[in-house]
Amino acid sequence: MARANAIYYATQDPFADFTTAPEISQVFGEILGLWASHAWQQLGSPAPVALVEAGPGRGTLMADALRAVRRAAPDFAAALRVHLIETSPRLKASQAALAPDAAWHDDLTTLPAGPMILLANEFLDALPIRQFVRRGPGWTERFVAAGQWLEQPVEPDLAPNLVPQGRAPAEGDIVELNEAARGFLAALGQRASRHAAIALLVDYGPERSAAGDSLQALARKRPTDPLRQAGSADLTAHVDFADLAQVACGCGASVQGPVPQGAFLTALGLFQRAERLARGQPADPEAQIAAARRLADPAAMGHLFKAMAIAPPNCPPLPGFPPS
Numbered sequence: 001m002a003r004a005n006a007i008y009y010a011t012q013d014p015f016a017d018f019t020t021a022p023e024i025s026q027v028f029g030e031i032l033g034l035w036a037s038h039a040w041q042q043l044g045s046p047a048p049v050a051l052v053e054a055g056p057g058r059g060t061l062m063a064d065a066l067r068a069v070r071r072a073a074p075d076f077a078a079a080l081r082v083h084l085i086e087t088s089p090r091l092k093a094s095q096a097a098l099a100p101d102a103a104w105h106d107d108l109t110t111l112p113a114g115p116m117i118l119l120a121n122e123f124l125d126a127l128p129i130r131q132f133v134r135r136g137p138g139w140t141e142r143f144v145a146a147g148q149w150l151e152q153p154v155e156p157d158l159a160p161n162l163v164p165q166g167r168a169p170a171e172g173d174i175v176e177l178n179e180a181a182r183g184f185l186a187a188l189g190q191r192a193s194r195h196a197a198i199a200l201l202v203d204y205g206p207e208r209s210a211a212g213d214s215l216q217a218l219a220r221k222r223p224t225d226p227l228r229q230a231g232s233a234d235l236t237a238h239v240d241f242a243d244l245a246q247v248a249c250g251c252g253a254s255v256q257g258p259v260p261q262g263a264f265l266t267a268l269g270l271f272q273r274a275e276r277l278a279r280g281q282p283a284d285p286e287a288q289i290a291a292a293r294r295l296a297d298p299a300a301m302g303h304l305f306k307a308m309a310i311a312p313p314n315c316p317p318l319p320g321f322p323p324s
């Protein structure tokens with residue numbers, strides 16, 4: 001999955017295959033930008049501060065966030081330095097057109113050590129998962145060999161990690177582990193517990209860990225066989241928010257959410273802003289409202305997508321997150 005996605009993002013136009021929230025409505029990036037300015041105040045308004053985005057795609061979210069911040073939060077705009085975590089040379093070039101002053105990184109390790117606000121939309125779902133299958137009293141791991149699925153028994157010491165939450169495993173259950181996402185959350189959790197750092201992660205997946213095969217391949221906006229088009233289709237898997245929250249907490253950070261994307265964006269003024277934009281576009285006022293509905297409607301992206309924040313210990317509730 002790691003190799004296929006590296007080839008995919010380096011050689012294809014992912015936005016021909018799938019559509020993400022920032023590409024649906026400019027309000028998504030605007031809201032995340034203003035959220036970041038509140039998070040910055042929560043950290044004591046440090047200057048300078050790194051505004052980091054992981055997996056920025058075309059750069060649309062960052063461009064919309066910066067525009068909103070320059071207008072509504074000029075102090076934050078003056079303090080921030082943009083850092084983008086991106087491995088695809090092709091996407092880096094699109095991002096450079098929208099955020100020319102950014103610094104690029106392959107991962108979190110080369111970011112400056114000081115205060116940081118990190119945003120990521122549909123980044124964790126692209127990181128490679130491992131899949132394990134319950135067979136008899138043990139587990140096998142699924143691999144790919146010569147274009148076919150292959151199962152091999154796994155070390156018994158992995159097994160304690162593989163019990164689906166809340167029940168005993170059943171024959172044939174598939175359990176997924178995202179070690180790359182866990183590593184990312186551990187690094188974020190360590191930064192949030194030691195330095196002034198807050199992260200907002202928006203992605204898709206259930207609130208509680210669930211057994212099941214969530215690997216999905218998309219080409220031209222249609223599901224396809226993950227093995228048939230390796231490197232030419234987008235591969236994602238559900239994000240296990242509960243598992244990742246546990247990792248961040250284990251590193252000393254506090255976690256807020258996850259909350260459904262619809263509730264999160266609606267609480268932060270999605271529809272008020274969309275209506276304002278609609279009034280400015282009399283030719284097609286419905287388009288802005290329809291885009292907002294797509295982000296918030298539970299039957300579209302409003303429920304399956306979730307927002308989760310990683311913050312320093314004892315951080316008060318951040319915008320859009322109810323007090324726990």
Ligand code: SAH
Nearest residue numbers: 009020055056057085086087088121122126
């Ligand atoms: N956030 C964007 C794009 C989501 S697609 C949006 O919402 O539109 C996933 C993004 O993560 C792409 O920019 C892709 O190149 C990047 N990406 C995928 N795997 C990565 C990895 N291992 N390291 C860094 N970036 C990665």
